[in-house]
Amino acid sequence: MLEKDRLIVxxxxxxxxxxxxxxxxxxxxxxxxxRIYEEMVKKQKIESHKIKNAPKDAYISLRHxxxxxxxxxxxxxxxxxxxxxxxxxxFVGPSGCGKSxxxxxxxxxxxxxxxxxxxxxxxxxxxHPKDRDIAMVFQSYALYPHMTxxxxxxxxxxxxxxxxxxxxxxxxxILGINKKAIKILKNQYNxxxxxxxxxxxxxxxxxxxxxxxxIKEKIEYLEKTPIEVYEYKHLPKDEIRSRVEKAxxxxxxxxxxxxxxxxxxGGQCQRVxxxxxxxxxAKVFLMDEPLSNLxxxxxxxxxxxxxxxxxxxxxxxIYVTHDQTEAMTMATRIVVMNKGYIQQIGTPIEIYxxxxxxxxxxxxxxxxxxxxxxxxxxxxxxxxxxxxVKLGKDFEKAxxxxxxxxxxxxxxxxxxxxxxxIEKKEYEDKIKIVEEKNKNxxxxxxxYELQKLHEELKLCLESNARRTYLINSLEKINxxxxxxxxxxxxxxxxxxxxxxxxxxxxxxxxxxxxxxxSVAELLGHEYYVHSEFEGVEIVSKIHAKTLVNVGDxxxxxxxxxxxxxxxxxxxKLIK
Numbered sequence: 001m002l003e004k005d006r007l008i009v010x011x012x013x014x015x016x017x018x019x020x021x022x023x024x025x026x027x028x029x030x031x032x033x034x035r036i037y038e039e040m041v042k043k044q045k046i047e048s049h050k051i052k053n054a055p056k057d058a059y060i061s062l063r064h065x066x067x068x069x070x071x072x073x074x075x076x077x078x079x080x081x082x083x084x085x086x087x088x089x090x091f092v093g094p095s096g097c098g099k100s101x102x103x104x105x106x107x108x109x110x111x112x113x114x115x116x117x118x119x120x121x122x123x124x125x126x127x128h129p130k131d132r133d134i135a136m137v138f139q140s141y142a143l144y145p146h147m148t149x150x151x152x153x154x155x156x157x158x159x160x161x162x163x164x165x166x167x168x169x170x171x172x173x174i175l176g177i178n179k180k181a182i183k184i185l186k187n188q189y190n191x192x193x194x195x196x197x198x199x200x201x202x203x204x205x206x207x208x209x210x211x212x213x214x215i216k217e218k219i220e221y222l223e224k225t226p227i228e229v230y231e232y233k234h235l236p237k238d239e240i241r242s243r244v245e246k247a248x249x250x251x252x253x254x255x256x257x258x259x260x261x262x263x264x265x266g267g268q269c270q271r272v273x274x275x276x277x278x279x280x281x282a283k284v285f286l287m288d289e290p291l292s293n294l295x296x297x298x299x300x301x302x303x304x305x306x307x308x309x310x311x312x313x314x315x316x317x318i319y320v321t322h323d324q325t326e327a328m329t330m331a332t333r334i335v336v337m338n339k340g341y342i343q344q345i346g347t348p349i350e351i352y353x354x355x356x357x358x359x360x361x362x363x364x365x366x367x368x369x370x371x372x373x374x375x376x377x378x379x380x381x382x383x384x385x386x387x388x389v390k391l392g393k394d395f396e397k398a399x400x401x402x403x404x405x406x407x408x409x410x411x412x413x414x415x416x417x418x419x420x421x422i423e424k425k426e427y428e429d430k431i432k433i434v435e436e437k438n439k440n441x442x443x444x445x446x447x448y449e450l451q452k453l454h455e456e457l458k459l460c461l462e463s464n465a466r467r468t469y470l471i472n473s474l475e476k477i478n479x480x481x482x483x484x485x486x487x488x489x490x491x492x493x494x495x496x497x498x499x500x501x502x503x504x505x506x507x508x509x510x511x512x513x514x515x516x517x518s519v520a521e522l523l524g525h526e527y528y529v530h531s532e533f534e535g536v537e538i539v540s541k542i543h544a545k546t547l548v549n550v551g552d553x554x555x556x557x558x559x560x561x562x563x564x565x566x567x568x569x570x571x572k573l574i575k
Contacts, residue, residue, distance in 0.1 A: 055118050058082035059316055060106065060284065065115035067101055067340075075101045077340045079115070083318065085283075088310050090319045092327040093337035093363070099320045100288055102337075106318065107136055107286050119284070130160075134284040135277035139292050141269040143261040150244050150257040153275045157240045161232035175226040182222050189215045240279075247278040250312060251305070267298045274309065285310075285317045291326065303329060324364050328352070336360050358489065358571045361564065367494050367528055369564070370538040374490040376565065381490050383534040389490070389511055391560060398575035399565070400482055406570060407477050414470040476569045488574065491564035494528070497540035500555035510557045515540075520548045529554070 055061035065079040076098040083089050091099035104110040106117065108129035117124045119132055143152050166174040189212060196208045248254045251271045261269055270290060277285060287306070291299045307330055310317050321327055327334050328348045336343040336351065336359075344356035355361035355369075362368040375382040379396045381389045480486055500512055518537070519530035527542045531554070540556055542548055565574040 055082060055121060057084065058118070059085040059087075059120055060318070061116075061118040062102075062106070063116040063118075065102065065105065065117065066113045067098070067105060067110065068113040075340055076105075079342060081335060081342070081345065083316060085316055086314050088307075088317045088319065088330060088332045089335060090321060090327040090331035090333075091335045091337060092321055092324060093343075095322060096339075097337040098340040099322075099335075099337050103286055103288055103318060103320050107134055108132055132284070133282055134286055135280045135282035136286045137273050137277050137288070137290045139289040141261070141273045143269060143272060145261055148258055148260055149248075149253065149264070149272050149275075152261070152272055153244045153247060153279055154240050156276060157235050157243065157279055161234055163230040164233045166229040166231055173228045176229045177225070178222050178227055182219055185215055185219050185222070189219070243279040243281070244275070247275040250278065250309065251275050265298075266294050267302055270294065270302060271305070274306070278309070278313065283315055285313075285315050287317065287319045289321055292321075292323075299323075299326075306330065324366065328364070336363065338363075354573065355564070356573055358491075358566050361491055361566070361573070365493055367539045367541075369491045369493050370497075370536075371566075372490045372534055372536055372538075373568075374488055375485040376488045377485040381488070381563075381565070382485070383490065384536075385534045387513075387534060389558070389560065389563075391563060395563075395565065395575055399486075399488075402567065402572075402574045403477060403480065403482060406567070406572065407474065410470050410474050410477070414467065414474065417467045417470070473569055487568045489566040489568060491566060492538075492558055492562065494539045494541045496559040496562035497538070498557045498559065499542055499546065500557055510559055512555055512557050514553055515556050517548060517550055517552045517554060520550055520552075531556075 060081075060083040062079050062081045065076060066074065067076040068074045079098075079102055081089075091102060093099050101110060105112050106119075108124070108127060112125050119127070119134075124132060144155065147155065168174055192208060192212055192215070196205065196212060244257070245254070248257055251274060253268060253271050253275065256264060256268060256272075261272070264272070270293075273290070290306075291302050294302060303326060306319075319326075319330060331348055333345060334348055334351050335345050336356075338359050344351055344360045346354075351360060351364055355364060358371065362371070372383060374384070376395075376399060379391055379393050381391060383389065498510075513533065515531035515533055515538075517529055517531055519528075521528040521530075522544065524544065526544050527548045529540045529542050529548055530537055531540065532538075542554070548554070566572065567574055
């Protein structure tokens with residue numbers, strides 16, 4: 001090879017290497033910009049919410065929580081709930097209603113799309129799960145098969161380090177500067193400064209400069225301010241053993257501490273899982289259908305154990321289940337959910353006696369409430385085949401009051417939506433612009449912006465759908481003539497239908513019907529009797545002291561003081 005050719009090859013190699021180095025530098029700078037951008041977004045998000053929305057009385061507060069997955073499926077809609085300290089709150093609803101998703105967002109196992117979460121007055125959206133002071137019990141026991149019961153319960157305590165105050169020989173706290181915090185801030189400063197240097201003059205550069213000055217002030221303050229020094233240590237073995245033994249005593253599994261999970265029953269395994277949560281001494285217990293894998297008898301026993309445990313520990317408990325019996329027997333308050341929405345919040349007795357809508361009425365109670373389409377005129381209900389049920393003047397007033405109040409509520413909600421109404425096209429145009437930018441120059445910032453716009457569009461579409469529903473509902477309510485007959489749904493629970501021979505007090509307003517038995521289900525102490533009434537099948541509860549056979553005609557009494565009327569337009573309870 002001639003010298004000239006060799007020099008040309010060397011020059012090409014040099015240029016290639018230079019291009020390669022430049023690309024690496026650009027890539028590093030791009031990563032740096034993305035990281036800084038994400039930190040700024042996160043900081044802005046925290047600062048914008050944590051002060052103005054901090055709850056005063058609630059220990060756990062969920063404010064306008066929404067969950068939208070990457071495939072644009074929304075699992076939870078506008079979830080609002082305040083939970084007081086030491087409450088036992090149960091989320092109940094059918095599979096896929098969003099109850100477990102909400103629980104996982106509280107635990108930090110799922111990101112919150114939008115909305116605010118507070119735990120003990122601390123903004124918790126960005127808190128790591130380990131920093132939330134919670135203990136979680138899952139549907140699956142998830143025990144280590146090679147460890148004993150004691151080992152399983154102690155495992156979390158053995159691996160975790162706890163802050164311990166450093167003291168001198170006289171027992172006085174040792175003071176020093178926060179080196180860790182200073183190091184983190186210096187790294188932030190250096191990274192941000194590199195980004196600052198690469199920027200052209202403008203609004204963004206001024207913003208970054210202010211950020212740099214703020215970090216610098218924090219560093220100077222920390223370097224001058226001595227603090228108590230902590231070191232992170234594992235818990236002493238005696239402390240771990242003491243906690244495990246105490247939890248085992250509470251759960252009555254002390255004799256099984258040396259056994260492995262394969263030598264335990266399902267109920268004993270679930271107790272071990274509970275014990276693993278108890279030893280953490282957490283202030284909040286989250287339980288995701290912990291009894292669903294147990295048989296019926298064991299579920300009853302474990303149900304009472306969990307209630308006793310809650311009372312002994314004085315902790316705040318959030319419990320998820322699809323079993324209404326668990327909800328009714330365990331909760332201080334119940335949150336009924338369906339299709340991602342809260343349907344009703346209240347005590348078990350409130351929800352049972354005054355269901356907010358048809359879904360709650362049919363979901364809570366076994367067998368479900370009997371429902372019949374009917375017409376309401378003045379103070380009486382006309383059933384499909386012409387039977388008239390006299391309800392009294394208080395029902396007439398309740399119907400009138402309901403529609404006046406409901407109309408006002410719908411108008412108010414509609415006004416709120418229309419005040420913040422954004423056309424779908426507006427978001428779609430914005431998305432097109434961002435997508436165009438992304439096509440030519442893909443960056444993390446643009447990707448984030450695009451994701452945010454898609455989420456906002458989803459919420460916008462939901463808002464628009466709600467707006468359409470409100471407009472239609474208002475039109476239907478305005479078209480009603482309350483002086484004439486209106487469509488309602490007549491509801492009565494099976495236990496409020498009695499045999500005619502039952503002795504009723506004078507206060508009970510009742511009406512008697514002769515009904516033929518089509519199915520009689522004997523449960524030992526009572527029958528579930530199925531009969532045809534007004535063209536629909538209804539269920540009643542009859543005491544087993546009376547023999548009931550298919551084909552028998554029974555004289556049944558409806559307790560009219562326990563009647564429920566529901567609106568056909570909104571599905572809500574009238575009275």
